[in-house]
Amino acid sequence: MPIYLYSLKRILQAIPLLFIVSLISFFIIRLSPVDPLAELKLNPSISPQTLQAEKQRLGLDLPLWKQYLKWSVSFAKGDMGVSTTGEKVSDKLMERIPNTLLLTITTIIVTWIFGIPLGIYAALHWRKPIDRFLTMLTSAGMAIPSFFYALLLLIFAVKTGWFPVGGLTSIGFEGFSPLHKIFDITHHLFLPVLVLFTISIAGLQRQMRGNLLDVLETDYVKLARAKGLPENQVIYKHALRNAINPMVTLLGFEFASLLSGAALTEYVFQYPGLGRLILEAVIKSDINLVMASLMIGAIMLILGNLLADILLSLVDPRVTSVR
């Protein structure tokens, strides 16, 4: 099946899935006893008329199924509605998405640049001290909770004054020279990226190492060695290409977590990304905002899987023919 037809099929399959996801999330949020107007109700200077007007504006006076219908119809049309404070949800998301992408993409690039070579290196030096040392480091990285680690680094930043405490830019940023701007952002990004890097490099490096070790054990590698191919050619031409396949799937998953994967770290570092926005929206039961972010998460996951499959079929022709 050609790739585009296959993609189309997958995308069509995703529609009922998204429908079910939206239905479940909408009703779970709405049925939970959270009232977006509770704070107003307890404010002595708000009149009942104002409360009623707010209720109508947010559509809270409609029956639940009507609220859902209203939301889903406008969502299907591409309109994500307004937040409880009256701002367009799409505007709010667009404000934050670039920041989150900056953080997550930087992290992915850095992780892959370091993770893959380290994995290969460890596999080639299997059971040597350097491999054991890397294993120890990555185990530590896997074990440490990101929240706690981020806090530690934040305290480090406060005590030393070497790094800013959260945020993304310094005062006067708009007047900086381009080079200064890049430096300023890097300065702010360093700690959050370090946290995410430590957490995710552990998995990546170990995966790469395991894959390569598996491949090095296979018969064709033994054959290649037996027929006297130079070791470099055995490893980089034959073994590595096969060992990299599972990593491509992993890249697809990385795509899925582009927008949501860093939420916790974002929160600790007060990073102006999506994570903080969504957390605040959930607390305030800002339904349109929460729904939009849940739907985007679901869509990213579906797209990520699709992307992984397509990439895989590109690097490994067997995948499509089997299917």
Place this chain on the structure above:
Amino acid sequence: MILVFLKACIRVDNPEKITTSKQNTAQTPECALPKAELFKNITIDGVDYRQSQTNVGKYGGEINTSSVGEGPKTFNPWNSKDATSSMFGDLLFDGLISTDAYTGKEVPLLAKSFEISPDGKVYTIHLRHGVKWSDGQPITADDVTYTWNTIIAKGYGNTSARDNVLIEGKMPEVTKVDDYTVKFILPKPFAPFLRQLSVSIAPKHIVKPITDKGTAAFASFWSSNTPPEQFVTSGKFRLKLYIPAQRVELVRNKNYYEIDQKGQKLPYLDKYVVYIVGDLNNEVLKFEAKEIDILSLQGNNIARMKELEKKSDFTLYNLGPDTGTTFVVFNMNNRKDKKGKYYVEPKKQKWFDDINFRSAVDYAIDRESLVYNILNGAGAPLFTAEALPSIYLNQKLKNGHNQDVKKAKEFLKKSGFYWDKKGQLHDKAGNLVEFTLLTNAGNTEREATGVMVKQDLEDLGMKVNFKPLEFNVLVGKVVDTLDWDMVLIGLTGSALEPHGGRNVWASNGGLHMFNQRKPDDSTHDIYPWEKQLDNLFEQGASVVGFDKRKAYYDKYQEIVYNEKPLIYLYSPLRVYAVRNKFENLCPTRLGGVTHNIEELYIKDAK
């Protein structure tokens, strides 16, 4: 008297025990004490300036502050619905009057002066000549009448501004006398009206085309993503930049109408930066990293900061108790809902309606140890309906009474309550006294308070089931379904205007929680003292003059103190850490730290 009041600039001495320690005035940081007048009007070249009377400073530097939460949603002050947005709106747009940070009196701001007719119905406002919007247009009576007759009266944006000035359903009549004089005529005397004149005034030539397009256009006008150049403002600072979830940068309005004694235009500071931080912990870290200059301290942080103060570049200021009140309340509702079911079980109604029962609870609670244990000593016991910093506080009642379990038991005996062998309390009819105490979950301070109140009441033999509930659920019970026994909750009050409490105290108020009335209740009986409260709030609003009004509000506090529909517990202290680099700094109880932001300057500013 006023000077005593000024000792608001008291430094925290011993955070373990501070309540309102006046004995530490010797340590008060240097503070420009107000002379007879804080500000003077002075006319230079036909412009009516407001002249600051403090020390002359120098230009330059910046102040970095923070705001916890999501940041402003809008910079349109007439459409702001949350405190952060309102703060920015008020900063960008001046109102006609403002509040004297030392005495709480109403003082002219954008107005040069104002007069109130003896019958309290006509307010005449004289505007300053030669004062301009940031685009150079003059600020005139047209702007004032437009703000009041269109934006407020027609309910654009946030309608609570209108709710606050509706008098028997009618808006005041606002007319222009000449370009610099406006008359407000009220349908009947309404004293709280004066404070409402602090509403920001809008530039008619900019906003009118928007209001002509309707409310939807107005709601999105000057929202948080409007380019800063498009703002036409009148305040001390102009908006320079807003980066969502990071910070708001404001810069000095070079055309502001306030000058110092040398005739230099204020404010002195070049920049005013407000960081948007997500939570309190991050705010503390930002302060320690010297990224921000002012930090509001919570109970457990005060002692630590006090320790750090010695070797650091900041000073702690204790501004006395907050206007926030924490209290417990019994559901005294004895009516049935529309299905014919009682909101409160009849046997419980008898307890909660009984003044002896409520008094027993009042005397059993140990407020001192609540303050000591829960607020780490940084708070004050509270006994009155008006918060402790309120200028309307009933001075006779503010000290209340001590905990007295013996007296509490006597109250119970008077109403025929008795204790069984296990020490459990029963009422006259033999019912075991058992009820539920609710509060909002997630607020550790309140949960801890609930546990301590429960213990105090169990000493009286009452069986208290303490249940923290999700905030929203709790509010739903208190204002809508009314199926609760006892609730521990808090409200924010005002230090300046008691009329805001009408919603709680008037028998038809929307937050009359101790005896909430619903339109389709079975009966409409009313306690005599509830009726008295209704009258007092009516009368307090209809006379002009602080002393006359205070008599009524003193009386209302006395009734609440005696009848105990709400049993007040404590208010936390407001303590701020402020860096020492600012001159002319004089935090006050009523004005907070930055009330004179335009007068602040940095000695060694570049």
